Amino acid sequence: MKKRLSTAVFALLTLLTAGTQARTLVVYYSYTGNCREIATTLTNQIQADILEIRPAEKGQKYDADNYALGTQMLNTIKNDPDNAASYPAIDPVNITMEDYENIVVITPLWWSKMAAIMQSFLFRNASDMSGKHVGLIVSSHSSSIGTVISDAKRLLPDVTWTGDALWINAANHQSRATLIEEWLKAQNFQEKQSDTDIMYITANGHTFPVMLEDNVATRELTAILQQSPITFEAEDYGGFEKVGDLGCSLTRDDRQTTTKAGDVVLYNGSNIVLFYGSNTWDYTRLGCIQYESPDDLESFLKPGQGKIRVTLSLTAGQTHISQLCEDRLAPDTYYTLGGRKTTKPTNGLYIRNNKKIRL
Ligand SMILES: Cc1cc2nc3c(=O)[nH]c(=O)nc-3n(C[C@H](O)[C@H](O)[C@H](O)COP(=O)(O)O)c2cc1C
Numbered sequence: 130m131k132k133r134l135s136t137a138v139f140a141l142l143t144l145l146t147a148g149t150q151a152r153t154l155v156v157y158y159s160y161t162g163n164c165r166e167i168a169t170t171l172t173n174q175i176q177a178d179i180l181e182i183r184p185a186e187k188g189q190k191y192d193a194d195n196y197a198l199g200t201q202m203l204n205t206i207k208n209d210p211d212n213a214a215s216y217p218a219i220d221p222v223n224i225t226m227e228d229y230e231n232i233v234v235i236t237p238l239w240w241s242k243m244a245a246i247m248q249s250f251l252f253r254n255a256s257d258m259s260g261k262h263v264g265l266i267v268s269s270h271s272s273s274i275g276t277v278i279s280d281a282k283r284l285l286p287d288v289t290w291t292g293d294a295l296w297i298n299a300a301n302h303q304s305r306a307t308l309i310e311e312w313l314k315a316q317n318f319q320e321k322q323s324d325t326d327i328m329y330i331t332a333n334g335h336t337f338p339v340m341l342e343d344n345v346a347t348r349e350l351t352a353i354l355q356q357s358p359i360t361f362e363a364e365d366y367g368g369f370e371k372v373g374d375l376g377c378s379l380t381r382d383d384r385q386t387t388t389k390a391g392d393v394v395l396y397n398g399s400n401i402v403l404f405y406g407s408n409t410w411d412y413t414r415l416g417c418i419q420y421e422s423p424d425d426l427e428s429f430l431k432p433g434q435g436k437i438r439v440t441l442s443l444t445a446g447q448t449h450i451s452q453l454c455e456d457r458l459a460p461d462t463y464y465t466l467g468g469r470k471t472t473k474p475t476n477g478l479y480i481r482n483n484k485k486i487r488l
Pocket residue numbers: 158159160161162163164165191192196199200236237238239240241268269270271272273
């Protein structure tokens with residue numbers, strides 16, 4: 130974090146920096162430098178890769194002769210907006226859109242429209258940007274930005290807009306850091322770590338997070354849990370596990386696995402096994418219960434004491450939860466993976482607002 134930021138922006142920063150690589154792209158075009166300054170101010174507040182769009186033809190004076198060239202470029206687009214040839218050539222860009230889930234577009238306004246150079250980039254990259262979460266910042270001297278927003282929506286019909294566009298103009302450009310900070314708070318960027326990274330398991334009045342593996346079976350399971358929680362009965366087997374029938378089959382990716390206490394695996398495609406001991410067998414790993422102490426796991430799984438009723442859910446609120454777990458899940462609070470509340474999270478994995486995040 131490069132600057133002192135408010136808590137809300139810190140939260141957003143966390144969201145935008147989750148994962149090992151920057152997953153937010155800030156793309157800007159700037160003719161006279163204002164959008165470049167805005168991009169710099171923004172990337173001082175969030176971790177993001179930055180991409181400048183440059184016209185292929187250098188040294189053009191878009192504002193000469195009462196903005197004649199800029200006007201001409203915009204008219205060419207307006208007359209045939211679906212034709213790639215209407216858009217000015219730009220330098221090739223060296224980015225892989227797949228690497229990003231969030232994109233912030235920063236563009237100047239020209240004659241109330243989006244600057245032709247940025248239109249060119251969006252037109253050429255619309256399909257790669259489809260499904261991304263996109264925010265828009267527009268810089269003008271004084272004209273309002275409604276038509277630029279329309280241009281953006283025309284050029285990127287298949288993105289999810291993160292919220293209202295931010296308008297920065299000559300009168301408030303100097304206050305852009307505050308404007309951007311406020312704007313970021315209201316934007317709904319996509320989190321890298323999705324809900325599918327954690328499920329909750331409840332038994333005997335205790336709820337614990339389960340850190341999920343990323344495989345076909347866990348994706349299928351979380352898709353089912355998105356509809357509703359699953360409850361099943363599990364009983365002791367072999368002196369090391371509780372096993373129950375999930376009621377449906379998941380795709381197997383069985384590998385020889387030596388389990389440890391807390392592991393959750395798929396056996397035979399449709400049985401869920403919860404380990405309080407260890408076994409070596411061909412299983413598909415589903416995840417690991419995040420418990421604090423062996424006593425936690427014991428009072429939860431009750432080894433050797435017969436059938437228990439187990440509920441799997443994506444949100445702890447859908448399950449029968451103890452007071453402790455309600456407390457664990459207070460919003461905007463950081464918890465260790467074991468469910469312990471922490472006020473000073475350091476680097477590592479935490480649970481916040483029901484999601485796993487990496488600090
Ligand atoms: C070709 C052209 C047309 C412009 N048209 C307008 C306009 O209609 N209204 C306005 O308020 N600003 C207009 N501007 C000013 C820019 O929107 C403003 O200076 C913006 O901050 C420029 O961003 P930049 O410095 O990143 O290029 C125009 C600028 C150019 C070059």
